[in-house]
Each structure stands twice: as structure tokens, then as C-alpha cells.
Amino acid sequence: MERIVTIAVLIALAAVPLLASVFDAPFYLDLFGRVMIYAIAAISLNLIMGYGGMVSFGHAAFLGLGGYAVGILAKEGIDSGFVQWPLAIGSCALFALLTGLVVLRTSGAYFIMITLAFAQMLFFLFTSLAEYGGDDGLTIWTRSDFAGLIDLNDGASFYYLIFALLLACLGISARLIDSRFGMVLRGAKANERRMQAIGFPTFRYKLAAYTISGAMCGLAGALLANQAEFVGPSVLHWSRSGEILVMVVLGGMGGVAGPVLGAATYLLLSYFLADLTKHWAIIMGPLLILVVLFARGGLLGLLSGRRAKTDAP
Amino acid sequence: MSDILLRAEGITKRYGGILACDNVGIELRAGETHAVIGPNGAGKTTLLAQLAGEIAPDSGRIHLGARDVTDLRAPERAALGLGRSFQITSVFREFTTRQNVALAVQAHDGHSFRFWRKARTDAALIEPARAMLDRLGLGDRAGVPAALLSHGEQRQLELAMALATKPRVLLLDEPMAGMGAADSERMTQLLSALKSEAALLLVEHDMDAVFALADRITVMTYGRVIATGTPAEIRANQVVRDAYLGADEAA
Ligand SMILES: Nc1ncnc2c1ncn2[C@@H]1O[C@H](COP(=O)(O)OP(=O)(O)OP(=O)(O)O)[C@@H](O)[C@H]1O
Ligand SMILES: [Mg+2]
Numbered sequence: 364m365e366r367i368v369t370i371a372v373l374i375a376l377a378a379v380p381l382l383a384s385v386f387d388a389p390f391y392l393d394l395f396g397r398v399m400i401y402a403i404a405a406i407s408l409n410l411i412m413g414y415g416g417m418v419s420f421g422h423a424a425f426l427g428l429g430g431y432a433v434g435i436l437a438k439e440g441i442d443s444g445f446v447q448w449p450l451a452i453g454s455c456a457l458f459a460l461l462t463g464l465v466v467l468r469t470s471g472a473y474f475i476m477i478t479l480a481f482a483q484m485l486f487f488l489f490t491s492l493a494e495y496g497g498d499d500g501l502t503i504w505t506r507s508d509f510a511g512l513i514d515l516n517d518g519a520s521f522y523y524l525i526f527a528l529l530l531a532c533l534g535i536s537a538r539l540i541d542s543r544f545g546m547v548l549r550g551a552k553a554n555e556r557r558m559q560a561i562g563f564p565t566f567r568y569k570l571a572a573y574t575i576s577g578a579m580c581g582l583a584g585a586l587l588a589n590q591a592e593f594v595g596p597s598v599l600h601w602s603r604s605g606e607i608l609v610m611v612v613l614g615g616m617g618g619v620a621g622p623v624l625g626a627a628t629y630l631l632l633s634y635f636l637a638d639l640t641k642h643w644a645i646i647m648g649p650l651l652i653l654v655v656l657f658a659r660g661g662l663l664g665l666l667s668g669r670r671a672k673t674d675a676p
Numbered sequence: 677m678s679d680i681l682l683r684a685e686g687i688t689k690r691y692g693g694i695l696a697c698d699n700v701g702i703e704l705r706a707g708e709t710h711a712v713i714g715p716n717g718a719g720k721t722t723l724l725a726q727l728a729g730e731i732a733p734d735s736g737r738i739h740l741g742a743r744d745v746t747d748l749r750a751p752e753r754a755a756l757g758l759g760r761s762f763q764i765t766s767v768f769r770e771f772t773t774r775q776n777v778a779l780a781v782q783a784h785d786g787h788s789f790r791f792w793r794k795a796r797t798d799a800a801l802i803e804p805a806r807a808m809l810d811r812l813g814l815g816d817r818a819g820v821p822a823a824l825l826s827h828g829e830q831r832q833l834e835l836a837m838a839l840a841t842k843p844r845v846l847l848l849d850e851p852m853a854g855m856g857a858a859d860s861e862r863m864t865q866l867l868s869a870l871k872s873e874a875a876l877l878l879v880e881h882d883m884d885a886v887f888a889l890a891d892r893i894t895v896m897t898y899g900r901v902i903a904t905g906t907p908a909e910i911r912a913n914q915v916v917r918d919a920y921l922g923a924d925e926a927a
Contacts, residue, residue, distance in 0.1 A: 562754030
């Protein structure tokens with residue numbers, strides 16, 4: 364069932380450019396492109412949160428860092444995506460690796476607070492970088508250039524690139540969680556003490572997962588900056604971290620596709636509700652609470668008819 | 677002396693006002709089953725946790741074979757051949773019985789930075805896991821999520837996981853905890869069959885099992901070792917009878 368839900372969602376996403384051109388509504392390319400970018404960010408968070416039990420409240424840091432890597436390089440006249448994107452992903456991996464050495468020594472509420480603290484550090488860092496826009500952010504005048512391989516200025520091409528990257532991220536995380544590495548991650552979530560007793564040095568595996576997650580979210584950041592043609596401190600505001608967290612919880616942490624559902628539901632709902640009323644959060648809030656209370660597997664669990672998992676005590 | 681596989685000296689651990697372990701010394705010889713008994717709160721689990729490397733003693737040294745392992749953590753000690761089972765069943769409830777054991781096999785099959793191949797169909801993990809489950813009589817429960825096993829089966833799985841790491845020294849924290857008479861009897865047989873494979877340090881309240889299995893017995897009360905000796909010596913020891921055995925048999 365879970366597979367059917369996933370495939371249905373992906374087919375719908377694949378059909379968006381077609382429908383957008385039939386109905387002459389190119390705006391939907393933008394909206395659903397953003398949905399997929401946030402889906403990648405949510406997938407990256409789900410990797411450590413859903414499977415590793417690491418609740419990061421600072422994932423927007425990677426979104427912002429990836430975006431700023433693109434923005435700053437563009438401002439310095441380096442437009443090549445072949446330079447920008449690896450640097451965006453690499454700097455996020457490095458940031459995750461270094462901060463991971465600290466945050467992974469904590470757990471529970473402390474983990475949440477320290478990931479938040481590191482994200483806030485980046486937030487204030489970029490706010491104070493007057494040269495790169497400071498408070499106002501940085502406009503990106505030219506999208507990443509891929510030497511004629513693909514043109515990001517073409518709406519449909521860009522859309523399908525995001526789509527392909529989403530598929531890749533889904534595939535990678537699906538393989539990852541079923542691999543030996545994934546088993547260690549899941550085991551450490553369920554009972555870290557037991558994992559150590561049978562001989563796993565869990566810390567290094569969690570650090571690797573955290574780094575992979577940061578890198579993947581950095582990719583989402585590079586995409587987002589290109590799509591918005593802008594990057595600013597708001598991208599790594601703590602509320603953005605909260606939104607990614609909400610997408611993961613809403614979609615369901617039990618399967619790799621949950622975050623896609625969560626990102627789509629959250630962004631589309633807030634978009635259409637915002638059309639209806641200014642106070643859309645009044646509807647979104649209770650909805651989230653209902654999902655958390657009555658569908659512990661999130662929307663994915665609800666749609667695929669999976670019962671709430673029995674968690675280890 | 678060279679046949680001593682595990683030796684702890686002067687182990688002391690204080691929790692606030694409580695001396696959970698007070699200058700504890702214990703030795704485990706090759707081929708031996710060494711039982712640790714004592715009333716609730718005597719410090720048996722705390723001792724095991726320090727031997728396993730989960731908590732650091734305030735003072736004292738621990739040797740595994742010739743090596744001082746006091747500063748090594750649990751995974752490193754496990755890699756050196758130290759296995760343990762837990763008093764409170766701690767199997768991975770979401771995983772199947774087979775996956776639980778396969779994970780223990782994986783822990784000793786090189787590093788786990790392997791990101792692509794499916795662990796679930798990895799013969800290098802599945803085959804040893806299957807063999808271990810067959811041996812413990814859990815073969816027909818291999819595909820069942822561990823959460824759905826009976827209490828007795830979960831205790832067996834707990835042991836299967838510890839055994840799958842191929843330990844030279846196995847620390848068992850109340851393997852019979854919460855078991856009925858029949859299950860206890862089965863577990864006793866299982867453990868006695870293990871003797872040739874690993875030296876056992878057995879913490880247990882079930883005195884039938886202890887006297888059936890142990891070559892030597894150490895008695896703890898209030899964090900201290902009050903006696904160590906053969907089962908016959910322990911049975912005859914007046915201090916032990918006063919402090920523990922008498923009370924236990926009366927209960
Ligand atoms: N983490 C801890 N913090 C504070 N006190 C602790 C802690 N762990 C154990 N203790 C205390 O240390 C003492 C020894 O506990 P321990 O669990 O080792 O006893 P035990 O011999 O295993 O008992 P049982 O037979 O009930 O399992 C007890 O008084 C216990 O309350
Ligand atoms: Mg105990």
C-alpha cells in the first residue's frame with residue numbers, strides 16, 4: 364500500500380508541467396517545484412529523525428548554508444553550477460560533521476536545543492554579513508549555469524531537474540535505511556545501549572547519518588536559492604526549521620515517502636488556506652495536532668492503512 | 677593465572693549516598709560458570725554494567741585476559757569478546773527475531789559503513805542468524821517481530837543476540853527473570869550447553885539454576901562481596917546463610 368501511495372504521488376508530481384501548460388498556469392511549476400524542494404529537505408531530516416531518533420530543530424541551517432553558497436558564489440561572479448552545487452553540498456556536509464561532533468553528544472531536549480543554537484549562530488552570522496545582503500538577503504541575478512547541459516531558466520527543465528533529484532534522494536534514503544548502515548541507525552534509535560553492548564560504536568554511525576542528512580538538505584538549499592533567485596536570513600530562521608519538522612511529522616516518519624506527502628500537504632494547505640484566510644495557522648495547528656494524536660504513522664500511515672508502530676519502551 | 681579471562685579489582689561505584697559497589701573483586705576463569713547472587717539492590721547489575729563498560733567505576737581496574745580494559749567503552753570491549761545480556765529484556769521490538777540476531781552478527785562482521793546492499797537478504801548475516809535461532813529453538817519464530825514473542829521467547833532471543841557476537845566471556849543478568857518453571861528449566865539446559873563456548877558470569881535469583889550451573893558462586897550484599905567459593909562452600913557458609921540464603925529459602 365505504501366508503495367502505491369508513493370507512486371501515485373510521484374506520478375501526480377510528474378504530471379504537473381503538463382497540466383500547467385495545458386491550463387496555462389506556469390505558477391504551478393513554481394509551487395510544486397517548491398513542494399519538491401522542501402520534500403528533499405524533509406527527507407533529509409526524516410533520515411536522522413525517523414530512522415535515527417535525532418530530532419533536529421536546526422535543519423534550516425543547511426537550507427540556508429546551501430543557498431548562501433550559491434548566492435555568494437554568484438555574487439562573486441562564479442555562476443557554474445558544477446562549482447556552486449558541490450560547494451553548497453560540501454559546506455553543509457562539513458558543517459554537519461563539525462556541529463555533529465558536538466550535538467550528537469547530547470540527546471532528547473538537549474539535542475533539540477543545541478541543533479537550534481547552531482542554526483541560530485548561522486542566522487546571526489548571515490544577518491551580519493553586510494557584504495552579502497545582511498538583513499535584506501541576497502538577490503541571485505543568474506541561476507546556476509550548467510554549460511548547456513540543462514537550462515534552469517526554463518521552467519519545465521528546472522522542474523524536472525528537481526523531480527529527478529527528488530527521486531534520487533528517495534532512492535538513496537530507501538537503500539540507506541535497509542542497508543547495514545541503516546540497521547545500525549535504526550537499532551541506535553530503538554536502544555542505543557543494546558547496540559553498544561553487541562559491539563557497535565554507534566556515535567560514528569550517527570555522525571555519518573547526520574552528515575549525509577546535512578548534505579542532502581544543502582542540495583535542497585541550492586535548489587531553493589535558484590528557484591527563488593534569492594537567499595536571505597529568513598531561509599534559516601528557526602521557524603523554517605520548525606516547518607521542516609512539521610512536514611516530517613505530518614507526512615509520517617515510518618516510510619521514506621512520508622516527508623514528500625508532508626511537504627506537499629503543508630505547503631499546499633498553507634498556500635490555499637492563506638488564500639481563504641489570513642489566519643490559516645488557526646486551521647493548520649489543530650490539523651497537525653489531530654494527525655499527531657490519531658495517526659501516529661502520519662499521513663503516509665493513514666493512507667497506506669498501516670497501524671501505528673509499536674515502539675520499544 | 678593465565679586462565680583468568682576476566683578480572684575486576686577494587687571496583688567501587690557510588691550513586692549519591694549509595695555505595696552500589698564497594699571495593700568489589702571478582703575473577704572469571706576459562707571454562708567456568710561463575711554465579712553472582714545477592715538480594716535486590718546488592719549491586720549485581722551495577723557490577724555487570726561496569727564489567728561491560730557501560731558505566732565507569734569510580735575506582736578499580738578491570739582486565740579482560742591480559743589486557744587492562746578499564747578505559748575501553750562497551751563496543752570496544754564487545755569487540756574483544758565480551759558479551760552480555762540484560763536483566764530488562766532489550767531486544768529490538770520492531771525488528772523480526774532473525775533481524776535481531778542478524779544485527780548482533782553484523783556487529784562482528786567488519787564495519788557497517790555499507791550503504792547499499794540490503795541487510796535483510798545478506799547471506800553473511802542471515803545464515804549465522806538462522807543457525808543461532810535453530811540452536812536456541814527459536815527457528816520457527818524467525819520471521820516474527822520480536823515484540824510479538826512471548827516473554828520466555830524474548831529472554832531466549834536476548835541470549836541468542838549475546839551469543840551471536842561469539843563472546844569468550846558472557847555476562848548474563850538474570851536470564852531466567854520472570855520465567856515459569858518449564859522455561860527456566862530449558863534455559864538452564866541451554867546455559868549448561870554453553871560451557872565449552874564461553875565463560876559465564878551469571879547473575880541470577882533462581883537458586884535451583886544457580887546451584888545446577890555454577891562452578892563458583894560470589895555473594896554480594898549492600899555492594900560488597902561477602903563470600904566467594906564453590907556451591908558447597910557457599911551453602912555451608914554461615915555468613916551467607918544469615919545474610920541471604922536463609923531468607924531466600926524461607927521466602
Ligand atoms: N543509575 C543509578 N542511579 C542511582 N542509584 C542507582 C543507579 N543504579 C543503581 N542504583 C542503586 O544502586 C544499588 C544497586 O543496584 P543494582 O541494580 O546494581 O542492584 P541489583 O543487585 O542488580 O538488584 P536486583 O536484584 O534488584 O536486580 C541500588 O540501591 C540501586 O537503587
Ligand atoms: Mg539487577
